[in-house]
Amino acid sequence: MTGKWLCILATIFGMAGVIAAGDLVSKTPASVRQAPRILNAKERNIGQLIADVEFQGVAGKHHRLSDFANRKGVVIAVTSTSCPLSKKYFPTLVRLARQYSQQGLTFVLVNPMATDKPVAIQHDAKELGQNGLYVHDQQGTLSAALQLTSTTDVLLLDPARTVRYHGAIDDQYGLGYSAAAPRKSYLMSAIDEYLRGQPVQIAATEAPGCLLDNDVQPKLNPDVTYHNRISRLIQMNCGECHRDGGVAPFSLATRADLIDHAKMIETVVTQGTMPPWFASPVEGQKVSPWINDCSLSPSDKTDLLAWLKSDRAEGDVKDASQPVQYASGWTIGMPDLVLKFPEPVHVQESGFMRYQNVVVETGLKEDKWIQGIEIRPGAPEVVHHILVFARPPRGAANQQKNSPQDEINYWAIYVPGNNKQVYPAGFARKLPKGTQIRFQIHYTPNGKATDDVTQIGLMFADKPPENEVKTASLINAWFEIPPGADNHEDSAKFKTSSDVTVLGYLPHMHLRGKACRYEAIMPDGTRETLLDIPRYDFNWQLLYRYAEPRTFTKGTTLKFFASFDNSDKNPANPDPKSTVRWGDQTYDEMLLGYIEYYVPVPKPGESASATETVQFGMIEGREDALFSALDLNDDDKLSREEFLKVSQNPRLKQTNPFMVSAIFVSLDKDHDGELSLEEFRQMRELFRKKKN
Numbered sequence: 200m201t202g203k204w205l206c207i208l209a210t211i212f213g214m215a216g217v218i219a220a221g222d223l224v225s226k227t228p229a230s231v232r233q234a235p236r237i238l239n240a241k242e243r244n245i246g247q248l249i250a251d252v253e254f255q256g257v258a259g260k261h262h263r264l265s266d267f268a269n270r271k272g273v274v275i276a277v278t279s280t281s282c283p284l285s286k287k288y289f290p291t292l293v294r295l296a297r298q299y300s301q302q303g304l305t306f307v308l309v310n311p312m313a314t315d316k317p318v319a320i321q322h323d324a325k326e327l328g329q330n331g332l333y334v335h336d337q338q339g340t341l342s343a344a345l346q347l348t349s350t351t352d353v354l355l356l357d358p359a360r361t362v363r364y365h366g367a368i369d370d371q372y373g374l375g376y377s378a379a380a381p382r383k384s385y386l387m388s389a390i391d392e393y394l395r396g397q398p399v400q401i402a403a404t405e406a407p408g409c410l411l412d413n414d415v416q417p418k419l420n421p422d423v424t425y426h427n428r429i430s431r432l433i434q435m436n437c438g439e440c441h442r443d444g445g446v447a448p449f450s451l452a453t454r455a456d457l458i459d460h461a462k463m464i465e466t467v468v469t470q471g472t473m474p475p476w477f478a479s480p481v482e483g484q485k486v487s488p489w490i491n492d493c494s495l496s497p498s499d500k501t502d503l504l505a506w507l508k509s510d511r512a513e514g515d516v517k518d519a520s521q522p523v524q525y526a527s528g529w530t531i532g533m534p535d536l537v538l539k540f541p542e543p544v545h546v547q548e549s550g551f552m553r554y555q556n557v558v559v560e561t562g563l564k565e566d567k568w569i570q571g572i573e574i575r576p577g578a579p580e581v582v583h584h585i586l587v588f589a590r591p592p593r594g595a596a597n598q599q600k601n602s603p604q605d606e607i608n609y610w611a612i613y614v615p616g617n618n619k620q621v622y623p624a625g626f627a628r629k630l631p632k633g634t635q636i637r638f639q640i641h642y643t644p645n646g647k648a649t650d651d652v653t654q655i656g657l658m659f660a661d662k663p664p665e666n667e668v669k670t671a672s673l674i675n676a677w678f679e680i681p682p683g684a685d686n687h688e689d690s691a692k693f694k695t696s697s698d699v700t701v702l703g704y705l706p707h708m709h710l711r712g713k714a715c716r717y718e719a720i721m722p723d724g725t726r727e728t729l730l731d732i733p734r735y736d737f738n739w740q741l742l743y744r745y746a747e748p749r750t751f752t753k754g755t756t757l758k759f760f761a762s763f764d765n766s767d768k769n770p771a772n773p774d775p776k777s778t779v780r781w782g783d784q785t786y787d788e789m790l791l792g793y794i795e796y797y798v799p800v801p802k803p804g805e806s807a808s809a810t811e812t813v814q815f816g817m818i819e820g821r822e823d824a825l826f827s828a829l830d831l832n833d834d835d836k837l838s839r840e841e842f843l844k845v846s847q848n849p850r851l852k853q854t855n856p857f858m859v860s861a862i863f864v865s866l867d868k869d870h871d872g873e874l875s876l877e878e879f880r881q882m883r884e885l886f887r888k889k890k891n
Contacts, residue, residue: 424514
């Protein structure tokens with residue numbers, strides 16, 4: 200998304216923000232993000248003796264912990280080739296093993312996932328090389344004996360097998376976030392202090408990762424077995440992503456897979472973070488209004504949790520479900536047009552990457568109506584999400600009219616588990632001739648450098664549709680989030696000038712986003728919550744689609760409320776000490792409530808006014824004085840060149856002349872290439888500051 204747009208006018212007018220909020224409930228549930236939390240030493244058995252456990256390395260040799268009594272100590276680190284956090288931390292572990300093995304420590308990497316692929320395990324063992332031992336703890340006996348808790352857990356033992364440190368490697372990666380670099384290097388600090396003969400200052404922390412299960416309980420429900428219930432439940436709710444070749448980091452296609460990940464499944468299902476669905480139930484509605492609601496039903500949740508907490512009965516194989524055959528290649532069918540990156544985008548091994556923007560020419564010689572869209576990343580394991588924008592080429596005759604929407608509102612979107620859209624008969628998106636496709640990609644390095652070549656496949660409609668699908672936005676680009684604020688609230692709104700039929704909503708904030716809500720205020724003053732996200736998670740850019748499109752009558756006000764956590768309690772926060780404003784990178788913020796809607800396609804000879812894209816936004820200020828200052832030739836009109844002087848103000852840094860031009864276009868209602876004073880005054884309506 201575009202970055203510094205509209206901030207230029209905010210500086211000139213001295214505006215602090217748009218629409219002071221106050222309607223958003225300040226009390227929200229705990230964050231879905233989790234960083235290592237410092238624990239009391241008693242909680243991690245610091246100072247206790249570890250049994251002399253026997254284990255076997257992947258090279259085939261048997262070992263005991265006592266074998267390393269002549270070394271200065273032993274670091275035991277959990278790893279996995281399927282857990283995403285383990286994969287991110289693997290290069291760090293290899294680097295630490297290389298560094299500290301030369302100082303007398305032995306590194307033992309323990310993989311407790313029985314279903315991790317042998318090829319991947321051998322690859323990682325080879326990467327570790329002579330700097331340590333790699334153990335595939337398929338039965339989980341070693342991890343249970345050592346009381347390891349997750350796939351990022353680490354133990355530091357002295358030669359007498361006494362626990363000196365138990366916890367996380369560092370805080371660079373956690374559940375729901377990824378930082379450019381560690382802020383606290385817990386393991387390195389503990390090792391350095393230990394090797395210097397000093398007390399370990401922070402000896403115990405949590406280690407956020409895929410949880411390990413070392414406490415299987417007696418059977419609870421004899422009627423629920425894997426074959427007669429659980430396998431089908433998993434296929435229906437998890438199988439699309441958690442399968443070989445799926446976008447999830449590991450498969451849940453077998454009972455062994457579920458047992459391997461039982462504790463983590465139990466946790467995320469109980470917390471409500473998996474399956475990924477963050478909308479609260481709509482008050483007064485027993486049936487979800489969202490066609491893509493993937494949350495578990497109460498009975499599914501009860502049976503799955505009961506089975507996970509029991510002995511995980513397999514049941515009668517005769518009751519087994521049929522394997523699901525997932526389509527390979529293009530799942531929407533063979534596209535009529537495939538576009539891909541002209542050059543690979545290099546994705547670094549670890550750390551933070553800025554949004555990448557790649558422009559591809561469509562080469563279309565005529566307008567096309569698009570019935571189906573599918574986006575296929577070349578390296579899906581490192582692609583967080585992709586927004587696709589359609590814009591005319593520079594210099595095109597229709598660029599002036601379409602540019603504002605082209606640079607703000609997405610044309611297509613990719614998120615893990617949702618990479619395609621096939622519109623029903625009579626609905627389609629328009630792709631004008633000569634259009635450029637701009638991909639905006641958010642990459643999340645996973646511990647291994649790679650290259651990505653993303654493709655988009657397009658299916659053409661056989662004929663012009665009855666309705667055109669569009670995207671509009673409720674935007675507030677004027678907010679300022681104070682340093683340290685843990686629940687800063689703001690909002691944006693739009694009053695419809697005609698009936699609007701909405702297909703769905705996609706809220707968008709960045710790493711400080713905490714909660715959000717869409718609301719409608721009807722012409723009679725009645726208020727209705729349309730979509731409530733009490734725990735916003737940037738990791739899931741979900742589009743909440745109505746099962747039945749919702750029509751709002753003329754005069755309805757649509758509002759988008761957002762709450763931000765800019766405190767040091769937010770582990771994903773890039774800088775709690777900064778004042779945060781609108782910007783396109785994840786260390787900036789956005790208050791952006793996308794709305795998908797449709798309008799009738801005009802028939803030949805019919806006015807096209809009904810299909811004009813809905814515009815959103817507001818401002819207020821000293822319009823007359825600014826108009827006079829910009830009117831250099833005193834002709835009581837502003838040309839585009841005069842208006843662009845706004846972006847040349849020396850007080851304004853990193854402004855975007857293109858977006859200044861976009862504002863000009865939105866104000867030029869009669870499309871004569873000039874602004875009258877009355878048109879210029881519309882900035883008051885375009886960006887009005889409200890308290891409600």
